[in-house]
Amino acid sequence: MADPKETNEKYNVKRFRSVGKENPDYGQARDWLRAVGFGFHDEQRSDELIDKILAMYQADNRELTGVYVNEEPPLHALNPGFPVATFGTLENKLNVGFGEELRTRQITAVTVRGTHRRHGILRGMMTADLADAKDGGFAMAALTASEASIYGRFGFGVATFERSIKVDTGPKFRIRHEPVGRVEIADPRVLLDLAPEVFEQVHHRTPGSIVRQDSYRHHVSGAMTRDGSEDKAIKCALHYAPDGIIDGYVSYKFAGWDTKPYTVEIVDLVAATDSAYLELWQFLGSIDLVEQVSWPDAPVEDPLVWRSRTDAALRLPTTATCCGCASWTSLQPCQPAATAPMDGWSCRSGMRSVLPTVPGN
Numbered sequence: 587m588a589d590p591k592e593t594n595e596k597y598n599v600k601r602f603r604s605v606g607k608e609n610p611d612y613g614q615a616r617d618w619l620r621a622v623g624f625g626f627h628d629e630q631r632s633d634e635l636i637d638k639i640l641a642m643y644q645a646d647n648r649e650l651t652g653v654y655v656n657e658e659p660p661l662h663a664l665n666p667g668f669p670v671a672t673f674g675t676l677e678n679k680l681n682v683g684f685g686e687e688l689r690t691r692q693i694t695a696v697t698v699r700g701t702h703r704r705h706g707i708l709r710g711m712m713t714a715d716l717a718d719a720k721d722g723g724f725a726m727a728a729l730t731a732s733e734a735s736i737y738g739r740f741g742f743g744v745a746t747f748e749r750s751i752k753v754d755t756g757p758k759f760r761i762r763h764e765p766v767g768r769v770e771i772a773d774p775r776v777l778l779d780l781a782p783e784v785f786e787q788v789h790h791r792t793p794g795s796i797v798r799q800d801s802y803r804h805h806v807s808g809a810m811t812r813d814g815s816e817d818k819a820i821k822c823a824l825h826y827a828p829d830g831i832i833d834g835y836v837s838y839k840f841a842g843w844d845t846k847p848y849t850v851e852i853v854d855l856v857a858a859t860d861s862a863y864l865e866l867w868q869f870l871g872s873i874d875l876v877e878q879v880s881w882p883d884a885p886v887e888d889p890l891v892w893r894s895r896t897d898a899a900l901r902l903p904t905t906a907t908c909c910g911c912a913s914w915t916s917l918q919p920c921q922p923a924a925t926a927p928m929d930g931w932s933c934r935s936g937m938r939s940v941l942p943t944v945p946g947n
């Protein structure tokens with residue numbers, strides 16, 4: 587049971603949208619968000635952070651589902667206005683190639699309070715939502731999983747991978763590429779507007795890409811970290827194509843003088859052309875006082891591998907591609923599928939939207 591039309595002895599279900607403080611339903615959205623934070627072990631979220639997240643959710647036009655207990659809880663326990671389970675959805679476009687885009691139901695914020703686990707609440711929410719998506723004309727649903735072993739039974743399968751890389755940018759580092767554009771440093775805040783514009787260019791040329799959620803631009807520009815504070819360590823470089831169009835950017839941070847070798851970490855690198863990609867890497871490789879560039883969310887298919895002058899420069903952790911660091915997004919036709927065990931991929935949470943491969947189902 588996780589259909590708002592359905593209720594049982596123990597639980598009732600509500601579906602609603604994210605709203606601002608002035609709206610009478612604000613408290614419901616706020617408590618829903620607190621429940622999500624609890625499910626993912628976050629610190630208690632401040633009112634200010636909640637308002638920022640709700641604003642991003644409004645930009646995404648997310649639908650929020652909460653499951654609530656019917657009975658009055660015992661003294662001192664959380665009041666029944668806090669959902670015992672949460673489930674969020676939004677709609678985005680998936681590039682399926684040949685210039686075609688497919689409306690896709692994205693699923694997020696799946697939590698069930700520990701004290702209500704294993705009563706079939708997740709199954710109820712997922713089944714009701716996929717049926718609703720199918721009725722709404724969706725042919726595809728996608729999610730990024732924190733726990734990979736859960737979703738195979740609902741018909742999801744692995745669709746994409748990323749890997750963690752460390753690149754030695756010492757004296758040996760060279761990229762075989764003659765620059766055609768230029769790279770300039772910018773105030774990272776420009777990414778609040780530019781990041782979605784550049785990503786849009788990438789999205790249109792990348793089969794398997796899903797349009798990014800609003801939170802990306804806040805994160806990559808340093809405007810907002812997970813705890814709501816500004817990330818003042820973020821720096822940004824833009825790539826200009828020969829015609830002056832901005833067709834790539836990298837947002838990055840210095841890992842600090844205590845990290846040896848001295849390292850720059852890539853937060854986000856988005857490039858609409860191979861030239862922009864390689865020239866942003868040439869820039870990263872040229873940063874003084876830095877000996878290594880790390881990227882926890884690097885693509886598996888990477889022109890850098892073929893353009894590096896020396897293999898020694900690119901250090902790929904030996905197990906990264908197959909397990910441990912593989913991150914994935916799942917795609918499935920919008921109907922609950924028969925139970926199918928998922929392989930034992932170990933995954934971490936992420937919001938990666940570029941999917942290099944799309945399964946054939």
Ligand SMILES: CC(C)(COP(=O)(O)OP(=O)(O)OC[C@H]1O[C@@H](n2cnc3c(N)ncnc32)[C@H](O)[C@@H]1OP(=O)(O)O)[C@@H](O)C(=O)NCCC(=O)NCCS
Nearest residue numbers: 625696697698703704705706707708709731732733735736
């Ligand atoms: C994971 C979670 C959502 C499961 O909710 P739940 O209501 O207890 O799940 P259900 O009772 O509906 O179980 C549905 C199925 O998933 C399985 N399942 C549940 N949790 C699982 C887990 N952690 N690993 C593997 N399988 C799991 C159940 O065995 C059940 O299988 P079956 O119906 O095929 O027999 C809940 O434990 C939770 O909120 N955990 C913390 C947050 C989290 O991990 N969210 C998922 C992010 S990707």
